[in-house]
Amino acid sequence: MVSNTIPLMRLWQIVIDTNVFISALRSQFGVSYKLFMMLESGKFESNLSVSLAMEYEEVSKRILAEIKLTKEDVEEILNYVFSTANRRQVYYLWRPFLRDPKDDMVLELAVAASCEIIVTYNTKDFRGVEKFGIKTMTPLEFLREIGEIK
Numbered sequence: 001m002v003s004n005t006i007p008l009m010r011l012w013q014i015v016i017d018t019n020v021f022i023s024a025l026r027s028q029f030g031v032s033y034k035l036f037m038m039l040e041s042g043k044f045e046s047n048l049s050v051s052l053a054m055e056y057e058e059v060s061k062r063i064l065a066e067i068k069l070t071k072e073d074v075e076e077i078l079n080y081v082f083s084t085a086n087r088r089q090v091y092y093l094w095r096p097f098l099r100d101p102k103d104d105m106v107l108e109l110a111v112a113a114s115c116e117i118i119v120t121y122n123t124k125d126f127r128g129v130e131k132f133g134i135k136t137m138t139p140l141e142f143l144r145e146i147g148e149i150k
Helices: 018-026 031-037 050-062 071-084 101-112 139-145
Strands: 012-016 044-048 117-119 135-137
Touching: 012 101, 012 139, 018 031, 018 050, 018 071, 031 139, 044 071, 044 101, 050 071, 050 101, 101 117, 117 139, 135 139
Parallel strands: 012 044, 012 117, 117 135
Antiparallel strands: none
16 A cells, blocks of 8 residues: 655754854854754754843844944844744753853753754763753754755
């Protein structure tokens, strides 16, 4: 018997660390930028908490003098990123689990959102997150995983 059902495509649940967001703001030619351009691709869903959104905003505005974007450009980008993400509330804290409290904030969001992957350039800073069933990947590794880069 032949099935007429189409197999469902895996929809990855991820959290994108602030360093990846800042990298995307700094250059439109890198993998971080490509990742953010794929937010509505249907291949993954980004997850965001209030505290991570505030960190994106604070750090991006702090580096305005270093990038080729205006304050208004950054605000538009932030609005886009915020509008495409699953907004999650984090009700529990395990701090300290990681060395940096801001990394703990990312881990707590990943657990609260049942994410499989934290996309970060600082994978070493997230050692031990495997205990929560979460992997860390760089943007390049993640884009390879989902078949966007060979």
